Structures are given as structure tokens and as C-alpha cells.
Amino acid sequence: MDFSEKIVSVLEEKFGGKREPLAKWDACVVIPKEYLHNAVEFLKNDSSTQLDMLLDEAGIDYLTYPNHEGPRFAVSYSFKSTKVAGRRVRLKVLVSEADLKVPTLTDLYKSADWLEREVFDQFGIVFEGHPDLRRLLNHVEFVGNPLRKDYPAQKRQWLSTSDYLMPELEKRLESKGYKVIERSEEINPVDEEYLEGSRK
Amino acid sequence: MIVLDPNGEKLSLMSLNVGPTHPATHHCVRLLTALDGETIVAGVSEIGFMHRGFEKMVERGTWQQVIPYTDRLNYCSAMMNNIAFCRAVENMFGIEIPERNKVLRVIVNELSRINDHFICVAAAFQDLGGTTPFMYAFNPREEIMLIWEKLTGARLTNSFARIGGLYRDSYSGFEGDVLAACNSVEKALKDLHACLDRNRIFLDRTVGVAKISKEDAISYGWTGPVLRATGVESDLRKDEPYYDYETYDWDVVVGTQGDANDRLQVRLAEIEESVKIVRQALKRLAPGPVDIIDPRIRVPSHKMAYQDMEGLIGRFKSVYEGIRVPEGEYYCGSECANGELGFTIIADGSGHPYRIKVRSPSLAHVSAFNYLVEGLTLADSMATLPGLNMIAGELDR
Numbered sequence: 001m002d003f004s005e006k007i008v009s010v011l012e013e014k015f016g017g018k019r020e021p022l023a024k025w026d027a028c029v030v031i032p033k034e035y036l037h038n039a040v041e042f043l044k045n046d047s048s049t050q051l052d053m054l055l056d057e058a059g060i061d062y063l064t065y066p067n068h069e070g071p072r073f074a075v076s077y078s079f080k081s082t083k084v085a086g087r088r089v090r091l092k093v094l095v096s097e098a099d100l101k102v103p104t105l106t107d108l109y110k111s112a113d114w115l116e117r118e119v120f121d122q123f124g125i126v127f128e129g130h131p132d133l134r135r136l137l138n139h140v141e142f143v144g145n146p147l148r149k150d151y152p153a154q155k156r157q158w159l160s161t162s163d164y165l166m167p168e169l170e171k172r173l174e175s176k177g178y179k180v181i182e183r184s185e186e187i188n189p190v191d192e193e194y195l196e197g198s199r200k
Numbered sequence: 201m202i203v204l205d206p207n208g209e210k211l212s213l214m215s216l217n218v219g220p221t222h223p224a225t226h227h228c229v230r231l232l233t234a235l236d237g238e239t240i241v242a243g244v245s246e247i248g249f250m251h252r253g254f255e256k257m258v259e260r261g262t263w264q265q266v267i268p269y270t271d272r273l274n275y276c277s278a279m280m281n282n283i284a285f286c287r288a289v290e291n292m293f294g295i296e297i298p299e300r301n302k303v304l305r306v307i308v309n310e311l312s313r314i315n316d317h318f319i320c321v322a323a324a325f326q327d328l329g330g331t332t333p334f335m336y337a338f339n340p341r342e343e344i345m346l347i348w349e350k351l352t353g354a355r356l357t358n359s360f361a362r363i364g365g366l367y368r369d370s371y372s373g374f375e376g377d378v379l380a381a382c383n384s385v386e387k388a389l390k391d392l393h394a395c396l397d398r399n400r401i402f403l404d405r406t407v408g409v410a411k412i413s414k415e416d417a418i419s420y421g422w423t424g425p426v427l428r429a430t431g432v433e434s435d436l437r438k439d440e441p442y443y444d445y446e447t448y449d450w451d452v453v454v455g456t457q458g459d460a461n462d463r464l465q466v467r468l469a470e471i472e473e474s475v476k477i478v479r480q481a482l483k484r485l486a487p488g489p490v491d492i493i494d495p496r497i498r499v500p501s502h503k504m505a506y507q508d509m510e511g512l513i514g515r516f517k518s519v520y521e522g523i524r525v526p527e528g529e530y531y532c533g534s535e536c537a538n539g540e541l542g543f544t545i546i547a548d549g550s551g552h553p554y555r556i557k558v559r560s561p562s563l564a565h566v567s568a569f570n571y572l573v574e575g576l577t578l579a580d581s582m583a584t585l586p587g588l589n590m591i592a593g594e595l596d597r
Contacts, residue, residue, distance in 0.1 A: 020529070022527065022528045022529050023528065023529050023530065024526075024528045024530070025291055025292060025528065025530045025532075026530055026531055026532075028529065052418050052419075053418050053419075053421055053423075054421060055421060055423075055531075055533065055540065055542060055559050056531070056542055056544060056557065056559035058544040058555075058557035058559075059557075060546055060555055061555070065548055065554060066548055066549075066550075076529070076531070076544055076557075078531045078533075078542065078544065078559065080533075082418050082427075082432055082434045085434075085438070085439035085440065086439055086440050088531075090531055109419055109421070110416070110419040110420045110421075110567075110568070111419065111420050111421030111564055111567065113567060114563060114564075114567040115421075115563075118563075122255075135248075136247065136248060137247070137248040137251040137596060137597070138248060138251060139248065146253065146256055147255055147256055147555075151256075153253075153256050153257065153259075153260055162220065162230060162246060162249075163230075163246045165230075165232040165244050165246060166215070166232075168232075168244045169215060169232050169234055169242060169243075169244050170201075172234075172242040172243070172244055172570075173203060173213075173234060173241065173242045176206070176241070176242060176574075177205070177206030178203045178204065178205055178206065178211075178241070178242070179203060179204040180201055180202075180203050181202050181203060181204060181210075182201060182202035183201050
């Protein structure tokens with residue numbers, strides 16, 4: 001039995017996964033949200049899998065997909081192994097519009113940080129436990145989630161400023177053991193809105 | 201700002217913006233740093249200044265219309281992106297492209313890789329103040345650009361691959377031009393190595409700078425030459441071979457240290473391997489068709505469209521409705537100049553892509569940039585960035 005068949009059956013057995021019937025050319029398993037973190041931990045650390053690289057996280061909006069049943073959104077995770085050539089698998093979690101939350105993978109893979117920020121930015125899916133969930137590609141003032149199917153492609157928005165990164169810089173310093181005791185005048189603007197810009 | 205450092209000592213840090221338009225970033229990327237003297241204590245970055253909505257735009261067109269958009273991903277090796285995208289869609293159709301097409305794609309792929317690596321190494325030296333290597337690298341690069349002009353009619357955002365075929369066959373005299381380019385590439389490599397290998401200034405600036413371990417590089421999702429520079433032997437052309445890469449005689453290049461110097465040296469050594477592949481491919485280039493004959497996938501030739509009913513219908517339908525990719529979802533990655541360029545494709549069976557997500561290698565590389573430069577001096581951070589070969593086109597999409 002080749003690897004992808006084996007891994008699909010293991011994921012089905014252990015984590016209540018279900019083979020995605022639409023994935024005709026690669027192995028993809030739909031995993032219930034609550035088992036996602038455990039399943040990924042297994043894929044990463046188990047000696048029989050060794051999928052040590054998270055390549056991509058792709059958000060999908062099924063709003064206009066013909067004859068689609070089930071939750072509106074999905075996130076597709078692509079994994080591969082750098083230790084054993086050719087080992088790949090995709091996991092998928094379904095996300096309903098009422099509950100836009102998915103557990104984060106930032107504690108397992110460092111690449112998950114920006115990938116999850118991108119999905120949050122483009123689809124508005126919230127990754128629970130992500131240390132710094134902000135927009136990645138669109139600017140702070142941007143309103144809406146552009147890759148959702150109900151966002152019109154020709155819509156224009158006026159964006160005037162870049163991220164105010166100061167709070168993030170302080171957070172980064174604090175994570176390295178530094179303690180900010182005094183901010184200088186010019187980085188403490190009175191304009192409340194500008195200060196909060198990064199957290200929109 | 202005044203801070204207490206982990207030992208409880210009072211420090212005065214200066215916050216400094218590098219970018220968005222800093223000469224050494226080459227593109228728009230912003231890094232906000234907290235500096236202690238000249239040393240970067242902490243940094244956070246912002247990207248997205250060149251976000252053009254690739255993924256939104258491609259949903260509006262047909263499958264063939266995605267191809268010119270892919271040129272704008274990594275525009276230093278535009279045709280490689282075409283080929284990666286076409287390969288993904290061809291796999292979904294389950295079609296095998298003709299032998300001549302495969303060999304031509306290998307040649308174009310490898311020449312693009314040479315071009316991309318040359319511009320990366322040349323720019324890295326330019327940033328460190330060395331203009332001579334820049335000129336050495338750009339002469340053979342110009343020769344390859346002239347081949348692109350003759351092949352596709354464009355220099356920068358050229359597109360050549362089509363789903364199930366190529367834009368057209370190569371021109372007469374193509375083989376001679378490629379062979380001549382290979383010779384000048386090899387000559388330029390000698391000159392470049394003479395400039396760099398024992399250059400004290402260059403070695404001092406790059407050896408041991410911005411080191412990353414294998415584990416971290418893998419965790420950050422690094423692929424391509426920057427991952428191989430850390431010593432991980434991972435190359436899709438060998439691991440999951442396509443276009444008969446496994447039958448060519450070449451080696452995967454790996455580094456040992458994973459520092460800024462290794463990242464550039466691995467690229468130079470990869471150029472050598474690419475030249476080897478191109479020379480072998482030229483010998484295999486036999487006359488034959490480049491397009492598959494299936495009016496439902498590849499737009500029929502003019503000759504067929506004017507003389508044949510099915511050809512006319514096929515041409516009309518594929519232009520107006522788009523080719524119909526079978527319903528389903530698929531992730532397919534190819535080894536591009538910067539690393540693994542992957543496409544997650546969701547097809548609903550219509551003539552338009554439902555969703556295409558690009559897995560861009562640059563995004564993974566740049567996401568580690570803060571981590572790499574913390575603890576370095578500001579000047580060293582500018583020696584680090586070009587080695588990652590950040591291309592804003594695929595970083596921001």
C-alpha cells in the first residue's frame with residue numbers, strides 16, 4: 001500500500017477524518033475541527049509520517065460553488081516531508097459562517113504564522129491561539145475580506161497609511177525578555193485612531 | 201524608547217523604519233527595527249505593498265487567461281511560473297504532453313533558473329558595493345533575454361507555456377543560440393567565482409552571517425536553494441521528478457552552513473548544474489509536435505480552425521467559454537528558481553477557475569527575515585535580504 005493510501009486510512013481511523021471525494025489527484029482528508037491539532041501533531045512527529053513541512057494554507061469560499069452542500073468555508077493545509085521524498089498529504093477543515101474559528105498551528109510550524117494571517121486577511125477566518133492575528137497582504141484600513149465570493153472584484157478602497165507596527169515591535173521586544181519603560185513622544189501619538197490602526 | 205534588557209540594565213533603543221522603499225530591499229517591503237547602537241534587537245515586518253489580487257483576478261477569467269497572470273509572480277523567471285501552472289492543470293486533465301514539448305520546457309525552465317540565480321547573485325553583490333560581478337552576470341543574462349525575445353516576443357513578463365502545449369515551436373537557430381548562451385554562462389561563472397570566492401570583503405560580510413539551522417528552515421517552510429544551503433537535500437526535480445528530470449545527469453547542490461554566503465554559492469553551483477541539463481536537453485531535442493491534438497484542451501491551430509469544423513468549434517468554444525477542467529481539487533508544486541511554487545486549484549467543472557491559491561516560496565523565506573536579522577547589525581541585514589531573493593511579485597501576489 002503506498003503512503004497516501006495508508007495515511008488516509010490512518011487519519012480516518014484515528015481522527016475521524018473522511019476522504020475528500022473531490023481530491024482525485026492527491027490525498028486529501030477532511031478532518032473535524034476539534035481533531036485538527038492532534039492530527040497535525042501526529043503527521044509532524046510520528047515516525048511513520050514525518051511530514052515536517054507545512055507548505056500552504058488555502059482558504060476556500062464555497063458560496064457560489066454549484067450544488068455545494070455543507071459549511072461555506074474551508075481551509076486546505078498542504079504538508080510534505082523533506083525526509084522521505086514524495087510524501088505529501090492535504091488536510092481540510094470545514095468552517096461554517098456562524099463559527100469562523102479554527103485552531104492555530106503556529107505552535108507546530110513556524111510557517112503557519114503568516115499563512116494563517118493571510119487566510120484571516122482574505123477570508124476573515126479566525127485562528128484561535130494565533131499570537132499575532134493581523135492582516136498580511138491588505139493594508140490595515142482595508143474593510144472586508146476580498147477573496148470571499150461576495151466581495152466585488154472591481155470595488156475600490158482608499159488606503160492612506162501603512163501599519164503602525166509599534167505595538168507589535170514592543171510585543172516582540174517583550175517576548176525576548178525586554179521591558180519597555182518609556183516611550184518617546186513621537187511614537188505615542190494622541191490620535192487614538194492611528195494608534196489602533198494595526199489592530200483593525 | 202527606554203527599555204530594561206533581560207539582565208535588568210537600562211537601554212535606550214531607537215526605532216528605525218527600513219523601507220518600504222529602501223534601495224537594498226529592491227521591492228517594497230518594510231521592516232521596523234529597534235536598534236541598540238547598530239545592532240538590531242527586534243524587528244517586525246510588513247508586506248503587501250505590491251498586492252494586486254492575483255487570486256481574485258484569476259477567478260474572473262478562463263483557465264488560459266490565468267497564464268499571463270502567473271508571469272507576474274516571479275517576474276525574474278516568468279516562464280517557469282507558466283510551466284508550473286500548466287503542469288498542474290495538465291495533471292488534472294491527465295494528459296501527457298509531447299516529447300518535444302517536454303524537452304523545450306526543460307530548456308526554458310533551466311535557462312530561466314540561470315537567469316533568476318544570476319540576478320539574485322548580481323543584486324546581492326551590488327548591495328554589498330561590488331559592481332563588477334553585476335556586469336559579469338548580466339552579460340550572459342542578456343544573451344538569454346535575447347533568446348526570450350525571439351522565442352516569445354517579450355523580455356520581462358513573457359509567457360510561453362500553454363495548457364497542453366506551447367505558445368509556438370522554437371524558432372530556427374534556437375539550438376545554436378542556447379548553446380552559445382551556455383558557453384557564455386560558463387565563462388561568466390568562472391569570472392564570478394574569481395571575483396567572489398577569495399574576496400576578503402565579501403567573505404567577511406557574508407560568512408557566518410544570518411545562519412539558520414535545518415530544523416528552523418524546514419519549520420519556516422523554506423524550499424529551493426535557500427533550504428538546500430542549510431544542507432537539506434530536497435529538490436522536487438529529483439524527489440518527485442517530472443518532465444524526465446530523473447533521466448538527466450545532474451546533481452542536487454547543498455550547502456553546509458546555511459549562512460548568507462552559502463545561499464549565494466548554492467545558487468552559483470546550481471547554475472552550473474542547469475547548464476549541464478540544458479546541454480543534455482539540446483541533444484534530445486528531436487523534431488515533432490509541441491501541442492497535443494485535442495480541441496477541447498489546446499486551442500486548435502489556425503490551419504485546423506479554418507479547414508476543419510471541429511477545429512473551428514474548438515477554437516470558438518475555448519476562446520469564449522474557456523476549456524473545461526474536470527471538477528475537483530488538487531495541489532501541485534513544481535521546483536522553481538526560488539523554491540516550490542505550488543498551486544492549490546479548486547475547479548467546479550466550468551470554464552473558469554473557481555479558486556487558485558498560490559504557494560509562493562518567497563512568502564516562506566521572507567517570513568523568517570525578522571528572525572534572521574535579530575542580533576545582526578543593520579548593515580548585515582542588508583547582506584541577508586538579497587540572498588533570500590525576495591521577489592515582491594510572488595511575495596505579495
